[in-house]
Amino acid sequence: MARRNEEVAWLLNDIAELLALQGESPFRIRAYTEAARTIAAMAEDIEELHRQGRLEEIPGVGESIARKIAEYLVSGRLRYYEDLQRQVVPGAAELLRVPGIGPARAHLLLTRLGITSVAELRRAAQEHRLRELPGFGPKLEERIAREAARVGERSRRLLLGVALPLAEEVVTRLRAHPAVVAADPAGSIRRMRETIGDIDILAASAHPEEVVSAFTSLPMVQEVLATGPTRPSILTRDRLQVDLRVVAPGEYGAALQYFTGSKEHVVALRGLANARDWKLSEYGLFDHAGRRIAGRTEADVYHALGMDWIPPELRESRGEIEAAQRHALPHLVETTDLRGDLHVHTDWSDGHDSLERMVDAAVARHYQYVAITDHSPSLGVARGLTVERVQAQRRLIDRLRERYAPFCILHGTEVNILPDGSLDYPDAVLAGFDIVTASIHSHLDLPHDRMTARLVRALHHPYVDVLGHPTGRLLLRRPAYELDIEAVLRAAAAAGVAVEVNGQPDRLDLSDVWCRRARELGVLLVCTSDAHSTRQLGYVRYAVATARRGWVEPDGVVNTRDREALLAHLRQRR
């Protein structure tokens, strides 16, 4: 069965919104949103936990929420939820999507003016009926009218692979400025989330006005959206907004900690500070008398709170704080741990660059090996290699090997997994490759059970070494195929097949949460670029970032092994 975590999370979030509209206690509302967030992010199957009677072990889930989840999972319905829906007019929840309207104002609009939709809200604002409400006035009314008209056109997110290079270019230029003591990307970019809302950058300086002026006159600036003493904002020529904050050097660590987030992580840390009668803010960590305990560096802040510094990729409130307190954080894999790339295309199929150029670029990255893995015949659009062309490619690679030794060129393939789970080359051909990655590129719409069976069958094929981009998702464009990822990972573990963490910015597949689960199940991962040009070899950094967000250590990644260990691993599979 498909995992129902997301479904349960939606239910709990809906309940939170309905409670908000009823003017319920913010803490009660937060309890539901917290539980929803945890359930959506965790790898454990919510139904499995329910069967084992362990729902209350989920952080943030107590007796009441556990009972509601159980009722919903068993019957597909929840009386409490249906009662709430009856009490709140349908559609009213959309009021909360309007910036400037939170629970309190929505409740007021609903109960005092009977407004139940954004359209009604616009009309009421235009007719100046809002300004009569307590706490409302002409300016707020005007703002709500403006925002209500724009609802729906927002929420444009960026791929990490778009946002990060821009942020790094800005940071590099800022660091070169004499008034800048430090500068870093902050927010979800620093945490390497797969998609990014805002591009936030933090800088430390004793002369903020000079930094602001340098920032607003960067070469990529198209328009200055906001200036002011410490918080300028620009629009780049690519129409991307970048926000900068400049803080005093003594506050930089606390500010970086705060602006990196995640929100939940920061809240949890502040709670710990509270427990000691201290106070943590973006200005520093202060004791009960208001004396600064820490703030210059992030490490100071974490250490003062009795824990190890936590890598930004882990700051999602998924157990990292407890691990840091126990000094038991994972030693996360790094890009420099990689000894080679195992998924690379050339102009023999749909790559842009020649095989030789791809190998040269791999050598330039100080790798010990690279696997050339072009497509198989049934992928016509990508000029998949026929058996004859595979053999011609192998002759070329055999010739190049001497020239490049001791650098190791592996002849591999990214072979299509056909709808029935068989592969797109005969076994005799597959046997001749040094490494076989099997991926799905067609018939993406199979029903859940058939898709799962298709992948499991491919995993048990004797010549498959790696399962490529296992869920097929394309970020911001297409969700994962219908499949039971847990079952696929278990099959990969049983078959000893590694699973790819594909670094293409719109894939990042396997995702962070499933990387973590994969390692728990003993599945080996491979961090690859899936490069279609020499430049794209750099995409491995996004694969590594995704693995890091999944708590993955170097020994969980096959291509951290040196040449001899990798070859031994592959030979042993044959």
Add this chain to the structure above:
DNA sequence: GCCGTTTTCGGCCCGACTGTTTTCAGTCG
């Protein structure tokens, strides 16, 4: 509604900003 170096009740992150107010409430990040 959850949770416990503040333990079974009484807390639950902090500060900026805006707009409403005349000292504060709501929203946002």
